[in-house]
Amino acid sequence: GAVVSQHPSWVICKSGTSVKIECRSLDFQATTMFWYRQFPKQSLMLMATSNEGSKATYEQGVEKDKFLINHASLTLSTLTVTSAHPEDSSFYICSASGGAAGNEQFFGPGTRLTVL
Amino acid sequence: GNSVTQMEGPVTLSEEAFLTINCTYTATGYPSLFWYVQYPGEGLQLLLKATKADDKGSNKGFEATYRKETTSFHLEKGSVQVSDSAVYFCAVNSGGSNYKLTFGKGTLLTVNP
Numbered sequence: 001g002a003v004v005s006q007h008p009s010w011v012i013c014k015s016g017t018s019v020k021i022e023c024r025s026l027d028f029q030a031t032t033m034f035w036y037r038q039f040p041k042q043s044l045m046l047m048a049t050s051n052e053g054s055k056a057t058y059e060q061g062v063e064k065d066k067f068l069i070n071h072a073s074l075t076l077s078t079l080t081v082t083s084a085h086p087e088d089s090s091f092y093i094c095s096a097s098g099g100a101a102g103n104e105q106f107f108g109p110g111t112r113l114t115v116l
Numbered sequence: 117g118n119s120v121t122q123m124e125g126p127v128t129l130s131e132e133a134f135l136t137i138n139c140t141y142t143a144t145g146y147p148s149l150f151w152y153v154q155y156p157g158e159g160l161q162l163l164l165k166a167t168k169a170d171d172k173g174s175n176k177g178f179e180a181t182y183r184k185e186t187t188s189f190h191l192e193k194g195s196v197q198v199s200d201s202a203v204y205f206c207a208v209n210s211g212g213s214n215y216k217l218t219f220g221k222g223t224l225l226t227v228n229p
Contacts, residue, residue, distance in 0.1 A: 004159065034216075043120070043219040044160075044205070093159070103215050107152075107160035 002028045002101040006094055006108035013084055014116055021079045021111045023094030029074035031098030034105060035067075038091040050077050074099070084115045118143040122206045122220030129196055129227050137191040137223050139180075139206035149173075149182050149189040150207040150217070160205065163191075196227045 003026040013019050023033055032051050036044040048064075050056040050071035058064045066088075068080040077096075081088050091112050095105040123138040141149065151163040151173070164173030169184035178193045189206060206220040 006159075032215075041221065043221045044217075046216055046218075049216065095160075097215065104162060105215065105217065109157070109159040 002026075002096070002106040004030075004094065004096050004106045004108040006092075006111050008111060009109065010112040010114075012114045012116065015085050016083055018080055018082045019084055019113060021081075021092055021094075021113075023077045023079070023096065023108050025075045025096040025099075025101075025106070028096075028101050029099035030077075030096035030101065031074065032096070033071055033077040034095045034097075035069060035077075035079050036093040036095070038093060038110070044093060047079075081113065084113070086115045089113055089115045118147065118208050118210060118218040120206050120208055120218055120220035123223055124221065126224040126226060129225070131198055131227055131229050132195045133227075135191070135193040135196045135200075135225070137204055137206075137225070139189045139191065139220060140187050141189065141206070141208045142187065143208050143210065143218075145210060147208045147210060149180070150209070151178070151180055151189070151191050152205040152207060152219075154203045154205065154222070156202070163204070196225070198227045198229050201225055201227045 005024045007022045035047045038044045047062045048056045048058045056069035071077040093110040095107045097105045119142045121140045148167045150165045152160040153163045164175040166173040166182035172181045180191045203222045205222045207217045
């Protein structure tokens with residue numbers, strides 16, 4: 001199956017700093033990437049959908065200036081958490097679809113963000 | 117919007133026991149239904165899916181039937197193995213060209229030898 005990677009797998013940062021998380025489709029060209037957030041014992045909540053070369057579409061209640069998403073190529077999307085605060089601590093998961101993957105979403109392993 | 121209610125865990129079973137994880141949904145239009153599995157330390161993987169009413173999805177001994185009348189998509193397996201230990205997520209999309217997924221909270225399954 002199609003493989004999606006995320007980097008880093010975990011990150012700890014100080015409050016007020018920015019953190020960038022990368023999502024890569026390793027063996028297919030992903031025209032669409034999705035970013036999710038997962039709290040402990042909670043559902044995956046869709047944050048935004050990004051299409052290569054265009055601006056991301058954010059879900060209601062997600063601050064676009066807080067969570068910057070860039071999908072500059074068919075194999076890479078980045079999520080930047082700007083001026084992170086402890087309440088941004090969470091598990092962030094990306095998925096990718098398109099190309100050889102068709103409409104099925106293939107998920108990355110997730111990134112654990114802890115803001116001190 | 118769409119929503120998914122999934123049986124809360126954790127679920128602990130002995131090897132070869134029968135497994136049922138309940139899932140009900142609310143959705144408009146003609147949604148497709150999914151079960152994803154997340155093994156420890158790995159990303160979510162599609163386990164099975166069904167795209168229309170009465171369809172049965174199956175994979176690796178797991179089955180689920182799309183029941184429109186009861187808006188349910190319960191996951192079953194006749195004989196679980198230790199290697200089935202994982203978190204299972206039920207999900208629904210909006211159908212058509214909108215492939216956004218709405219997930220349940222996930223159910224942790226532990227199978228003991």
